[in-house]
Amino acid sequence: MKQETIVMIVGAGPAGIATSACLNLLSIPNIxxxxxxxxxxxxxxxxxxxxxxxxxxxxxxxxxxPFPLSAPTFVPKNMFVQYLKNYxxxxxxxPLYQRSVESAWYDKSAQKWVVTAQNNVSGLVEEYVSEFLVVATGENSEGFIPNVYGLDTFKGLVIHSSEYENGKTFGDKDTLVVGAGNSGMEIAYDLCNWGAQTSVVVRSPIHVLNKELVQLGMYFLKYIRCTIVDKMVLVLSKLLYGDLGRFGIQRPLKGPFLLKKETGRSPVIDVGTISKIKTGDIKVMTSIKDIQGDIIKFTNGQERQFDAIVFATGFKSTVRKWLKEDGGLFNEKGMPKHKSPNHWKGENGLYCVGFASAGLFGISNDAKNIANDIFRIVDGK
Structure with missing residues (x-):
């Protein structure tokens, strides 16, 4: 089976469907x-x-x-899924589902991209040919669990945060959440509310803000320099949360929005976790040194027994597993070589969307930029 089109898009997450939607509005065929x-x-x-x-x-x-006017300011998961359905x-x-892309390469003689994919239903290998290729698998393609010495000896439950639904099945188990990003902190909060004896590993300095402070900061970033917005938000954060160093949480040297811009690291948006930490309902732990059975040793010398571990340690890109030519766009880790806003376009009609570490806002900008750029090229032929 061989199909030809103008644009191939790999991935039907928000990035892929947004790009397809923008192309459809411009009447550009895509798969x-x-x-x-x-x-x-x-x-x-x-x-x-x-x-x-x-x-x-x-x-x-x-x-x-846009979201309906009736939608709350911070949209819950189920409402967002319905929004995507409507979109x-x-x-x-x-999209064509259950297609696992095996390879994509640029045919220089034909000046087209060739994509092969396994049809997981029929078992057949399908071939697609296009003038442009959009990588929309994003930064969150595969859950990442770090190598921890002795993890294979742990007899309790070990899951990645992508497998976590709620804390109902954890009961009163001693549970360690590894990772203090937004997912890790919110999962720790949820586990605690379900009655689990919860601890969270905070390995590096983090900024803690609430949703209102983030919203305020993003509004002022339209008009005021990032460094000034950071100072303002940090003052309000300190007034709200006090000195978190007493509880094992250090602040980075750079401000939250500058850090996000330079490294892609987001501030932790507190949903109630900090109050649980302050009351001692959630314990803050340092990095794991090693694991021996159900005993976990930490770098500060502490040792504790746990029944379960939830790794909220992020995701990794899988682009380099199937993209045979990086088109000057991706590094060895499958991430863009260039920082935003120059990250989305490579050579020979290769693009990426959802790799800017800027969430749905970044996806929206990428999708519009890519569709408009392809339209300009196609329209000029």
Whole structure:
């Protein structure tokens, strides 16, 4: 089976469907390939129950479709999934599901991209040919669990945060959450509320803000320099939370929005976790040194017994497993070589969307930029 089109899009998460929607509005033919059996599988199948969008809805909408006025400022998971359903229907986005891309390479003689994919239903290998290739698998393609010495000796439950739904099945188990990003802190809070004896590993300095402070900061960033916004937000954060160093949480030297811009690291948006830490209901631990059975040793010399570990240690890109030519776009880790805003376009018609470490807001900008750039090239031929 061989199909030809103008644009191939690999991945039907929010990045892929947003790009397809923008192309459809410009009447540019495109095909979306998705390895799972649904669009936005990370949201539909691998997001924990209490998850809400961490940014206000006006910073989280996809191109050309705002959230309904009735939607809350911070949209819950189920409402966002419904929004995506409406989006796919409205813009006639029709991915081909259960297609695992095996390779993509640029045919210089034909000046086209050749993509091969395994059809997981029929078992056949399919071939697609296009003028442009959009990598929309994003930064969150595969859950990452770090190598921890002795982890293979741990007899309790070990899961990645993408497998976590809620704390109901954990009961009163001694549970360690590894990772103090937004997912880790919110999962720790959820576990505690379900009655689990919860601890969280905070390995490096983090900024802690609430949703209102993030919303305020993002508003002022439109008009005021980042360094000034950071100073203002940090003053308010200190007034709100006090000195978190007493509880094992240090602040980075750079401000939250500058740090996000330079490294992609987001501030932790507190959902109630900090109050649980202050009361001692959630314990803060240092980095893991090693594991011996159900005993976990930490770098500060502490040793504790645990029944379960939840690794909220992020994801990794899988682009380099199947993209045979990086087109000057990707590094060896499958991430863009260039920083935002120059990260989305490579050579020979290769693009990427959802790799800017800027969430749904970044996805929206990438999708519009890519569709407009392709339209300009096609229209000029």
């Amino acid at each position: 979306v390939l998705e390895r799972e059996d649904c669009y936005a599988s990370l949201w539909q199948k691998k997001a924990y129950d209490r998850l809400k969008l961490h940014l206000a809805k006006n910073f989280s909408q996809l191109p050309h479709m 796919v229907y409205h813009f006639n986005v029709d």
